[in-house]
Amino acid sequence: MTKRIPKPGQPVRGSKSGRAGMALFELLGRRWSLRVIWELREGRRLNFRELGQACGIAPSVLNTRLAELRETKLVELGADGYALTKQGAALLDLLMPLHVWAEDWAKSL
Secondary structure, eight states: OOOOOOOTTSOBTTBOSOOHHHHHHHHHTSTTHHHHHHHTGGGOOBOHHHHHHHHTOOHHHHHHHHHHHHHTTSEEEETTEEEEOHHHHHHHHHHHHHHHHHHHHHHHO
16 A cells, blocks of 8 residues: 655645645655755755665655655756755745744753
């Protein structure tokens, strides 16, 4: 049984509403999704092997995550490797303040 790729308008784990935010959280909550996005930050383009090494991820899992991220238009494959799409880069820009907050939070603990 193959897992359905979370997309707006479809029920996802924990929510039957189909709301875009819930679909995004489901997609980003899958193992390695955020790591793949992180490794492609700052306009980096990596081939499959480079991305797998940067993430420390098994090829089969990386292949699945890349397929999901490509289908949801967050990652694209070009002649010179995988990269974030404009939407993927915009998402990462929105996540960066959360990263800063988390660093401050960690220090407070």
